[in-house]
Amino acid sequence: MSNNQEHSNWNNWYIAVAVVLVLLIIFFYFFTQHFA
Amino acid sequence: MNFQIADWIVLCVTLLGVIAFGVYKSRTSKNLEGYFLSNRQMPWYLVLLGIMGTQASAITFLTAPGQAYTDGMRFVQYYFGLPLAMIVICISFVPIFQKLKVYTAYEYLENRFDLKTRTLTSFLFLLSRGLSTGISIFAPSLILHSMMGWDIYVTNIIMGGLLIIYTVTGGAKAVAYTQQLQFIIIYAAMFLAAWYALDALPDGVGFTDALHIAGKSGKLNVITTGTTENGFDWNDRYNIWSGVIGGFFLALSYFGTDQSQVGRYLTAKDTRESRLGLLLNGLVKVPLQFGILLIGCLLFSFYCFFQAPVFFNKAQESIVLKSNYAGAYSAAESEYALLQKSKLKTVQELAVAVKEDNEQKINRQRAALQQLENESNAIRKKVKDIVKKANPGSDVNDTNYIFLHFVGEVLPKGLVGLIIAIIFLAAWGSIAAALNSLASCTMIDFHKKFSKKALTEAQEYKWGKLYTLFWGVFCIVIAFFAYNLGNSLIEAVNVLGSWFYGTILGIFLVAFYFKHIKGNAVFYAAIVAEVIVISVYKMEIMSFLWLNLIGSVAVILFALLFQLLLPVKATKS
Numbered sequence: 001m002s003n004n005q006e007h008s009n010w011n012n013w014y015i016a017v018a019v020v021l022v023l024l025i026i027f028f029y030f031f032t033q034h035f036a
Numbered sequence: 037m038n039f040q041i042a043d044w045i046v047l048c049v050t051l052l053g054v055i056a057f058g059v060y061k062s063r064t065s066k067n068l069e070g071y072f073l074s075n076r077q078m079p080w081y082l083v084l085l086g087i088m089g090t091q092a093s094a095i096t097f098l099t100a101p102g103q104a105y106t107d108g109m110r111f112v113q114y115y116f117g118l119p120l121a122m123i124v125i126c127i128s129f130v131p132i133f134q135k136l137k138v139y140t141a142y143e144y145l146e147n148r149f150d151l152k153t154r155t156l157t158s159f160l161f162l163l164s165r166g167l168s169t170g171i172s173i174f175a176p177s178l179i180l181h182s183m184m185g186w187d188i189y190v191t192n193i194i195m196g197g198l199l200i201i202y203t204v205t206g207g208a209k210a211v212a213y214t215q216q217l218q219f220i221i222i223y224a225a226m227f228l229a230a231w232y233a234l235d236a237l238p239d240g241v242g243f244t245d246a247l248h249i250a251g252k253s254g255k256l257n258v259i260t261t262g263t264t265e266n267g268f269d270w271n272d273r274y275n276i277w278s279g280v281i282g283g284f285f286l287a288l289s290y291f292g293t294d295q296s297q298v299g300r301y302l303t304a305k306d307t308r309e310s311r312l313g314l315l316l317n318g319l320v321k322v323p324l325q326f327g328i329l330l331i332g333c334l335l336f337s338f339y340c341f342f343q344a345p346v347f348f349n350k351a352q353e354s355i356v357l358k359s360n361y362a363g364a365y366s367a368a369e370s371e372y373a374l375l376q377k378s379k380l381k382t383v384q385e386l387a388v389a390v391k392e393d394n395e396q397k398i399n400r401q402r403a404a405l406q407q408l409e410n411e412s413n414a415i416r417k418k419v420k421d422i423v424k425k426a427n428p429g430s431d432v433n434d435t436n437y438i439f440l441h442f443v444g445e446v447l448p449k450g451l452v453g454l455i456i457a458i459i460f461l462a463a464w465g466s467i468a469a470a471l472n473s474l475a476s477c478t479m480i481d482f483h484k485k486f487s488k489k490a491l492t493e494a495q496e497y498k499w500g501k502l503y504t505l506f507w508g509v510f511c512i513v514i515a516f517f518a519y520n521l522g523n524s525l526i527e528a529v530n531v532l533g534s535w536f537y538g539t540i541l542g543i544f545l546v547a548f549y550f551k552h553i554k555g556n557a558v559f560y561a562a563i564v565a566e567v568i569v570i571s572v573y574k575m576e577i578m579s580f581l582w583l584n585l586i587g588s589v590a591v592i593l594f595a596l597l598f599q600l601l602l603p604v605k606a607t608k609s
Contacts, residue, residue, distance in 0.1 A: 010311065014123045017318045021119045024322055025276070028112070028258040035251025 037183050037444035043453030050221065050457035051194075054214055054464070055201055061213035062206020067493040071207035071500045072139055072476040078303040082212045083313030086300035087291070088321070089215030089465035094176035094195075095436065097226065097328065097462050102348075102435035104332025105339075108257040110274045112329055114581070115322050117284025121291060122318035126311040128548045129292045134307045139480040140473075141298040141544075148547040150555035151485075156562070157543060158481035160536045161295055162474060166507065168533055169470040170196075170514020175436075176459050177515065182351035183440050184456075192515045199464040200508035203471050204501050208303050211468045218461040225458045226328060228451060229443065233334040236446045238341050241387055246337035248390045249383050252402040253340075253409050255333050258326070270578040282581030289541035289584055295473035296466075335442050340383045346372040347419050348437035352430050359426040368419045375415065379408050467511065475503035534580045535573065538587020539565045545588055546595045553599045560602075561594035 064070040078086075103111045138144050142161065146154035173196035180195075181188040202210040234243055250256050262268055262275030272278065291297045291314070304310040346369050347353055356365045382404045389397035420432040443455045479500050484491075491499065539562050546558050569587045572578065 010126070013311070013315055014126070017119050017123055017315050020319055021116065021322070025116065025259065028326075032251075032256055032258045035247050035256045036254075 037440070037452070039184060039452060039456075040449050042449040043456070046450045046453030047457045047460075050454065051198065051460055054217055054221075054461060055198055057217055058199075058202025058210040058214040059205055062202060062210040064207060064209045066497045068139065068476075068479065068496050068500055070209075071497055072299065072472065072479070074207070074209040074212060074303040076137075076303060077305055078212055078309065079305065080309040080312035080316070082216060083301050083304045083309060084316045085216045085219045086212045086303070086469065087297060087313055087317045088324075089219055089462075090296055090300055090469035091290075091321075091466070092222075092462055093172045093466040094459045094463035095172065097222065097458060098176065098179060098436045098439055100325065100328045101332035101335055101442075102438035104255060104329040105336045105438045106435055107274075108255040109326070109329045109333060110257045110260045112258055112322065112326050113260070113274050113276055113279030114283050115287075115325050116276065116279040117281065118287040118291075118321050119318035120280070120284050121287035122314045124288060125292045126314055129298075129544070130301065130310045130314070131307055132548070133298065133302060134304075134310060138302070140295050140477050141293055142295070142477065142481050145543065145547060149543075149558055153543065153555055153559050153562075154481065155485075156559070157293075157540050158295075158477050160540060162477055164533050164536055165294070165296060165470055166474055166510060167514060169467055169474070169507075170511040171518055172463060172466060172470075173511055174515035174518040176463050178519070179436050179440065180456070180459065182349060183437065183444070188519050189516065192512060192519070195460060195463050196467060196508065196512045196515055199468045200471070200505065203468045203508065204504045207500065207504070208299065208472050211472050212300075212303060214468065215465045218465045221454075222458045222462055223324075225451075225454045226331065229439075229447065229455060230327075230331045230334060232447055232451070233331060233338055233442070236338055236342075241337075241341070245387045245390060246334055249337040249340055249386060249405075250333035252386060252398075253336065253405050255336050270582065271576075273579045273581065278579060278581045282579070282585055285538065285541060285584040285588055286581060289537040289588070293537075293540045293544050295477050296470045299473040299476060300469060332439070335438065337383075338442070338446075340379050343373060343376050345441065346416060347423060348434040348441050349431075350437075350441075352423050352427065352432075352434075355430070356423050356426040361422050361426040365419065365422050365426075368415055368422065372412065372415045372419075375408060375411055379405070379412070382408060471504050471507045471511070474507040475500055478503045478507070534583050535566070535569055536587075538569055538584035539591055541584065542588040542591025542595075546592055550592070550595065553595045557598035557602055558591065558595045560598050561591050564594045565590035 065075055069075055100111065132144060133141065136144055136147060138147075140158065142154045142158040145157055173192055177188060177191040177195045180186055180191050199214075202214060206213075234246065237246060247256065260272075260275045262272040262277055268277070301310040301313055304313060345353075353365075356362065382401055386398065386401035386405060389401055420434075423430055423432050440455075443452055447455065479496070483499060483503075484496070542565055543558055543562055546553050546561075565587050568590045569583050572586055573580075573583060
């Protein structure tokens with residue numbers, strides 16, 4: 001795998017982790033609202 | 037707590053099984069790389085479990101459900117900064133540590149700055165980690181001592197001593213493999229506890245009903261903003277801002293600069309395996325913590341239907357009942373029992389209203405439930421004041437006893453033993469990693485650095501083992517001292533950690549991102565930052581999570597300033 005390809009693979013991982021965090025926070029927000 | 041023969045069998049078999057597994061897996065090359073870093077051969081999943089096992093101590097599993105019971109689920113926000121910190125560590129820290137093939141994180145600081153900066157940071161790590169590991173032996177031992185009546189010294193030795201067998205024999209490899217087994221047992225047992233919490237609810241009350249009860253009592257407050265009528269409350273510990281920003285700096289500091297964590301991902305085969313372990317930790321940590329806190333909310337709902345004790349620490353309660361305050365305590369207890377009856381009626385009506393989807397009725401019951409919750413809290417506060425008056429040296433925080441009280445009351449024979457076993461296993465996971473990292477820093481940053489005598493591989497390996505044993509004994513001695521000195525030592529150790537974390541992170545951030553800054557500038561900046569952090573702490577103007585941010589930013593700003601002001605010769609060292 002070339003350096004560029006590897007670099008972009010890891011960038012995808014970092015974006016995925018950040019997106020999952022945002023989705024979790026959104027889920028938690030609605031969870032809080034729903035049961036409050 | 038009623039601990040029966042089946043529980044003893046489960047407890048002993050689990051603990052002995054883990055020790056045997058650790059010793060069995062302890063074969064490794066007899067040199068420092070094998071002993072401290074498993075020959076850098078670990079796959080990502082062992083790195084992941086190692087990171088998680090090191091972070092989660094016994095107190096994590098005892099405190100979190102109790103925390104949710106008393107304060108709600110907002111504690112989960114404390115972990116929101118963690119995934120972001122994992123990303124930064126993967127980008128900046130891991131490639132450099134892996135490229136330089138360092139044994140300890142502090143070794144890099146000599147490479148980048150100078151010997152004094154490396155020695156100072158490594159010393160701060162040894163000081164704070166050595167003391168805090170002693171406390172992480174003592175804290176769960178004290179709870180078991182109070183709940184089960186076990187001798188505190190024997191419990192301390194089992195909590196901190198048995199793991200020494202496999203940690204000394206097998207080093208990082210034994211630590212990694214036992215953490216894998218511990219993880220499986222711990223989460224299986226927690227899942228079973230959650231299952232029983234649900235099963236113990238009255239007929240007709242299901243999972244969603246339990247969530248509605250907890251939610252309407254204000255316990256499912258997963259997202260909070262920390263704002264009051266007077267604006268943002270800097271002293272509010274857990275809200276989305278302190279979680280994302282403060283939690284980010286705390287996690288960056290802990291995972292990026294604390295050798296007990298760095299040592300886990302340095303065992304990985306290569307940069308890829310380290311990164312995968314860290315990123316997956318970022319993905320799973322928040323949902324797992326959410327799950328553990330949810331158990332606490334289920335306990336809350338359970339105790340809406342069944343009588344909860346007004347104070348969960350039974351050992352403290354028996355002291356009060358023998359004192360002049362017994363009458364006042366019993367009166368508060370009766371008041372609490374009366375309130376419980378109203379609570380039961382309210383939650384039953386609430387469950388019906390939720391089923392009928394009757395908005396008006398739900399609102400009425402919600403208001404009633406919150407009123408009852410406020411009254412309950414007021415009685416609990418009064419009881420804690422009584423406990424404090426009866427025994428001024430006592431710890432009135434009973435959060436850590438809530439989950440175990442439920443376990444003793446509801447869980448079947450055998451499973452109680454398993455829950456007690458997971459307290460030991462969780463403690464062992466983090467203590468073993470701490471001992472391994474304390475020994476590696478002592479050996480690499482001090483012994484090898486300052487000893488004039490050249491050592492053979494076999495001698496180095498022997499010293500590595502001896503230092504692990506030394507730190508194991510040291511931490512148990514601290515645990516004994518903690519019992520004699522009481523809360524003052526625990527508080528002192530916690531304070532010590534929050535004082536140094538931000539500054540150490542600041543030094544590493546300067547090392548990674550400010551290439552023109554040299555050794556002396558960062559060294560003096562660290563000293564100034566430390567004074568600022570301690571002053572802010574003493575002024576009590578904000579929650580401890582912000583201290584990490586202040587420490588890091590202060591090091592960076594003063595390092596930039598000193599680099600400009602100090603003569604060029606003085607900034608180089």
